[in-house]
Amino acid sequence: MSSSTPGGRRRPPQEFALPSGKKVIAALADAVPSLRRQYSNSSNDVEVVVQGSAEHTNYLKQSRQHHESRRAELKERHGAAFDEWEDVQNQLNSVTAQLSRMSTNTSGLHGNFGKFGFDAGVRTYDDGQGEANGSGEGREPTDETHHEGYRQVSTIKLAKRPVVRQWFHRNVLWRGSEQTEIMAVELFFDLLYVGIIHSNGEHMSEEPNGEELLRFAVTFIMSWKIWTDVTMALSWFETDDVLTRLEILFEIALLLACVLPNLISRCQSANRRSFTTNMTNCFVDDPAHNTYTQLVSFYLAARLLFAVHYVVIAYLVPMVRGAMITSAITVLVPSALWIASIHVEMPGRLGLIWPALALDMYGSGIFIGLFRYARSAGADTSMGKKLNKLFEFYPAMNIEHKVERMNAFVSLVLGYSVVGILFQSNGGYNVNAFLGKAVLGLMQAFFFNWIYFDVDASTINVHAIRHSANGAVLWQFAHLPFVMGYIVATSALSTLVLALDVPNTERDQLRPPYSVRAEEHLSSGVRFFYCQGLAIALLSMAFISLSHSHRTPPTMRLSKPVRLINRVLVCIIMFLLPMATHLDSLSLISTTLGLTAYVLIVELWGKSCKDESFFPGRRDVSKMRAMADAKSAETEVQGTDNPNPGQMRADRMPLDQNDTAAF
Numbered sequence: 001m002s003s004s005t006p007g008g009r010r011r012p013p014q015e016f017a018l019p020s021g022k023k024v025i026a027a028l029a030d031a032v033p034s035l036r037r038q039y040s041n042s043s044n045d046v047e048v049v050v051q052g053s054a055e056h057t058n059y060l061k062q063s064r065q066h067h068e069s070r071r072a073e074l075k076e077r078h079g080a081a082f083d084e085w086e087d088v089q090n091q092l093n094s095v096t097a098q099l100s101r102m103s104t105n106t107s108g109l110h111g112n113f114g115k116f117g118f119d120a121g122v123r124t125y126d127d128g129q130g131e132a133n134g135s136g137e138g139r140e141p142t143d144e145t146h147h148e149g150y151r152q153v154s155t156i157k158l159a160k161r162p163v164v165r166q167w168f169h170r171n172v173l174w175r176g177s178e179q180t181e182i183m184a185v186e187l188f189f190d191l192l193y194v195g196i197i198h199s200n201g202e203h204m205s206e207e208p209n210g211e212e213l214l215r216f217a218v219t220f221i222m223s224w225k226i227w228t229d230v231t232m233a234l235s236w237f238e239t240d241d242v243l244t245r246l247e248i249l250f251e252i253a254l255l256l257a258c259v260l261p262n263l264i265s266r267c268q269s270a271n272r273r274s275f276t277t278n279m280t281n282c283f284v285d286d287p288a289h290n291t292y293t294q295l296v297s298f299y300l301a302a303r304l305l306f307a308v309h310y311v312v313i314a315y316l317v318p319m320v321r322g323a324m325i326t327s328a329i330t331v332l333v334p335s336a337l338w339i340a341s342i343h344v345e346m347p348g349r350l351g352l353i354w355p356a357l358a359l360d361m362y363g364s365g366i367f368i369g370l371f372r373y374a375r376s377a378g379a380d381t382s383m384g385k386k387l388n389k390l391f392e393f394y395p396a397m398n399i400e401h402k403v404e405r406m407n408a409f410v411s412l413v414l415g416y417s418v419v420g421i422l423f424q425s426n427g428g429y430n431v432n433a434f435l436g437k438a439v440l441g442l443m444q445a446f447f448f449n450w451i452y453f454d455v456d457a458s459t460i461n462v463h464a465i466r467h468s469a470n471g472a473v474l475w476q477f478a479h480l481p482f483v484m485g486y487i488v489a490t491s492a493l494s495t496l497v498l499a500l501d502v503p504n505t506e507r508d509q510l511r512p513p514y515s516v517r518a519e520e521h522l523s524s525g526v527r528f529f530y531c532q533g534l535a536i537a538l539l540s541m542a543f544i545s546l547s548h549s550h551r552t553p554p555t556m557r558l559s560k561p562v563r564l565i566n567r568v569l570v571c572i573i574m575f576l577l578p579m580a581t582h583l584d585s586l587s588l589i590s591t592t593l594g595l596t597a598y599v600l601i602v603e604l605w606g607k608s609c610k611d612e613s614f615f616p617g618r619r620d621v622s623k624m625r626a627m628a629d630a631k632s633a634e635t636e637v638q639g640t641d642n643p644n645p646g647q648m649r650a651d652r653m654p655l656d657q658n659d660t661a662a663f
Helices: 029-039 054-078 080-104 111-116 184-206 210-236 242-262 266-270 292-316 318-342 350-362 364-375 382-390 399-416 433-456 469-497 524-547 560-579 585-607 621-637
Strands: 014-017 023-027 046-050 122-124 167-169 172-175 393-395 460-462
Touching (some): 014 054, 023 029, 023 054, 029 046, 046 054, 054 080, 184 210, 184 242, 184 524, 210 242, 210 350, 210 399, 210 469, 242 292, 292 318, 318 350, 318 393, 433 469, 433 524, 433 585, 469 524, 524 560, 524 585, 560 585
Parallel strands (some): 023 046, 122 172
Antiparallel strands (some): 014 023, 167 172
């Protein structure tokens, strides 16, 4: 049978005997159930435990104490002869271990693991190539030398047993030692999804009112849930077989079916003759053109496919059966609400939609909370023991892969927003206000990208996912309003760029369909969408930064709380900015750009250190102090007995004891 854990460099089962004669077999988690069934009817006293578990450790300690007592007895019996034999044996073991390390070059955890803060409660299941086997002897060196990152060549299977990438077992995270890279299918899906949500936002900007905002919020969260489901499945399990790839393709097709028919211009949909979209027309009053039933049908098809996927994995991989069954439950319960909402008219339908969305987004948190309760406060209760048995193994996400995947997605969102402000001139060399507003919009997207990656994501000591459970939840869910708010703002920005309310903006300077979309006056909805969308995005970025633990040098100019308070104050100004109705499109874009630039400048200046120059061409105070101390020390030691003339002694080297972290 295939393994349910990645099959790279795997540790073999280890066997040893206890003083009582009991035989103990320590194996990886996926092999434990089959080994227990194998030895259940054996006449010998055999116990199978998970490698690295508390039972494994206790049995090893018992065996070590027994052998230490025997060693002391032999030493007392044989005296000097025993000491000589033991010294030779130690030297032989040392040389053998060094040869083994040279031949295997096993590196344990990949270097990228340390980028987000190291956690001591981590074990790897594939770095045991150079370790001792069950008999206590090292493995023989292999003839083939494998460099770091080497993977054996294998044929792509049509279908294979699901493979768990990493999991929790009794508060210990078991994972592979190699780095999990972003796959091409993930980037393909992300790019498609970014195009879908931007198209959804562009339709909202054509009719900027509360009804369109409601439709956008509901459909955006639905599509976000499908995207996160696929993301989580790719993080939990390997996807290197044909059947799994086809399953991902089917999920993408269902997501596309929710929105593809709706990507029609407002002029066409106004004629009521063309096939309108499931996402755009899901809340229209005309039953002949309402697509809510189709939208929910495709959404439930995508969600229920994952429920079937979880049930199949629960059957094939008993190791994570409890987690998979509960994951299927979190799909089935809100599905009943979605089906019921089809038979209810607006606005009563919203009473079923929002609870269903809440259960879809946060329902899994109920079982995760039970899992954490069983591991901590309720460990000694009867309920806690049952939950511990149910969730003995719980799939975990790979933090490096999750963070890099989210970074790639945010980059696509910020970059694709620039596409929405593009326009086509109607001939001639036109350097006009349209171009100026588009350049300002480009600068704003660039500044948001700068703040997200080079300010908030820099100098991280411990990433939010590894810092605490609350930080992980905050980091995970703050990205939803961040992306949603930014999409709302950029959809309104495309209308602001084409507005004709400032000088040097003539309709005949634009080619159709941009000339048709250009408006003489700005509606209040466009102002609110643009300013408050940016405010929500910037505020969400503040929460994302708050969830991390950053390195804080003692000489930092502004502390992190002060900088975040400044960001919140700017968000409040952006929230109130739509009330300034006298601002035209150019002034509105310029004002928000100035506020964003102000936040960026404060962040860059505040994160710098007082004893370092913020401008080039000037000597840092710390360097000048070090040079002065070195010159003073050199003067003091002249004429003394110094075995190394021209070299400072260790006791004279300047050292700042407060510099505990690099910036």
